[in-house]
Amino acid sequence: MNLEILDYAFMQRALLAAVLVGITAPAVGIYLVQRRQALLGDGIGHVAMTGVGLGFLLSWSPVWMATAVSVVGAILMELIRWYGKTRGDIALAMLFYGGMAGGVMFINLAPGGSNANLTSYLFGSLSTVSEEDVTAICLLAAFVVLVTVGLRRQLFAVSQDEDFARVTGLPVRALNLLTAVTAAVTVTVAMRVVGLLLVSALMVVPVAAAQQLSRSFAATFAIAVAIGVSVTIGGTVTSYYQDVPPGATIVLLTIGMFILLTALATPLARRRVRAAAQAAAREAGDPAECAIPATRTPTGKVGV
Numbered sequence: 002m003n004l005e006i007l008d009y010a011f012m013q014r015a016l017l018a019a020v021l022v023g024i025t026a027p028a029v030g031i032y033l034v035q036r037r038q039a040l041l042g043d044g045i046g047h048v049a050m051t052g053v054g055l056g057f058l059l060s061w062s063p064v065w066m067a068t069a070v071s072v073v074g075a076i077l078m079e080l081i082r083w084y085g086k087t088r089g090d091i092a093l094a095m096l097f098y099g100g101m102a103g104g105v106m107f108i109n110l111a112p113g114g115s116n117a118n119l120t121s122y123l124f125g126s127l128s129t130v131s132e133e134d135v136t137a138i139c140l141l142a143a144f145v146v147l148v149t150v151g152l153r154r155q156l157f158a159v160s161q162d163e164d165f166a167r168v169t170g171l172p173v174r175a176l177n178l179l180t181a182v183t184a185a186v187t188v189t190v191a192m193r194v195v196g197l198l199l200v201s202a203l204m205v206v207p208v209a210a211a212q213q214l215s216r217s218f219a220a221t222f223a224i225a226v227a228i229g230v231s232v233t234i235g236g237t238v239t240s241y242y243q244d245v246p247p248g249a250t251i252v253l254l255t256i257g258m259f260i261l262l263t264a265l266a267t268p269l270a271r272r273r274v275r276a277a278a279q280a281a282a283r284e285a286g287d288p289a290e291c292a293i294p295a296t297r298t299p300t301g302k303v304g305v
Contacts, residue, residue, distance in 0.1 A: 006241055014135045015127040015194070015247075019237040021142040022191040022203065023230035027211075028149040029187045030204030031222055032180055034212075035160035041078070041181070042201035045188045047097040048074030049197050050104025052189075053122045057111040063122065064137040064189055071185035074100060079181045083174070124196035125248030127240055134193050141190045148183045156180060157218055194233065196248035203229060203255060210259040213266035228258055 006012050033041050052070030056063030074096060081092045108118055121129045149156070158166040159176045167173045184204070191200040211224035236251030243250075 006238065011128050011130065012237075012241060014130045014132065015237055015241075016234065017135060018130050018138050018194050019233040019247075019251075020230055021138055022194045023233035024226055025142050025145040025149075025187045025190050026195075026200065026203040027207040027225035027229040028222070029145060029180075029184050030208045031218075031225055032149070032156050032160045033184060034205060034208045035157070036180070039205045040201060041075075041184055042188055042204045043198075044078060044093065044097050045071050045075055045185050046192070046197035046200050048100035049185075049188055049192065050119070050122070051100045051107065052104075053119065053192075053197075054104040054107030054111070057118060058107045062133060062137065064134055064193070067122075067192065068137075068141065068186060068189040070100075071188055072182050075181035075185035076178060079178050122192050122196065123198050124246055125192070125194050125199070125251075127194075127237065127247055130193050138190050138193065141186050145183055145187050145190065148179060152176070152179070153222075194237070194247060195251055199248045199252050202252045203233070206252075206255045206259050207232070210255070210262045213259075213262045228255070232258060 007016075030039075030042070033039055049067040049071045052067030053063045055061070055070065056066035059066070077096060078093060081096070104119065105116060109116065111118075120126070155166075155171055155176055156179075158169070158171060159173055159180075163173050163177075166176075187204065188197065188200050191203060195203050207225040207228040208221065210228055211221045214224055215221050232251055232254040236254050237247055239245065239254075240247035240250050
């Protein structure tokens with residue numbers, strides 16, 4: 002990489018923000034994937050648009066205003082999940098679309114505001130990451146890392162089995178709320194680099210890619226964060242040199258990484274199956290060559 006990119010202050014800020022996004026998005030995403038709430042980040046992103054619009058309307062920091070509105074929206078989503086029952090999906094839909102509509106309305110009511118002001122927040126922008134944005138992103142990212150790493154055992158237990166976690170004495174509802182709030186903070190951390198409409202992909206796809214290589218939670222966590230940092234830096238640099246949107250570039254690189262790791266993991270999985278079969282044969286007292294690997298019949302069913 003040509004180091005002249007570091008001569009520009011806006012690129013220094015963009016790269017720092019990209020690294021923080023690459024760390025925080027998968028760190029939260031691994032719990033959302035475990036909870037089967039992969040699209041929660043997408044919903045929060047819609048609600049955050051209202052915060053961005055309010056920031057412009059009230060002449061406050063859009064990042065901090067989006068954080069406040071996102072946190073409120075995330076708490077409402079959890080309450081709807083608990084009490085919504087059959088009407089929950091309708092309430093969530095109104096919350097998501099209301100958030101989008103509110104953002105468009107408020108930003109158009111702001112002095113000199115227009116829909117064009119939303120573009121950098123919806124899809125990310127390198128040149129608009131200010132020093133104030135970097136300060137806010139650093140503080141919010143520190144909160145996310147403290148929660149996702151410091152409470153990893155408790156969050157993992159709740160994500161795996163809420164009933165078991167409740168029996169063991171964990172405050173399940175408080176931890177669920179904390180997860181939702183942390184996801185909301187992560188969305189606002191990422192919106193300046195990836196954009197509100199694409200941030201959910203960076204929270205989920207690196208985790209899915211890491212799961213192709215490991216089933217251990219700790220290893221999956223580490224690999225997902227490594228993938229997140231790699232693609233955010235790679236996408237940011239590519240965006241600078243090729244003049245392409247950073248958010249779209251980062252997401253496409255993430256999907257490409259998932260496809261690559263899936264292709265590499267397939268033969269590894271087959272080797273594990275053969276090794277397990279041979280180990281089982283040895284434990285049963287049979288020669289290793291008796292462990293005949295499974296094959297597929299012409300009908301597609303598994304046979305021997």
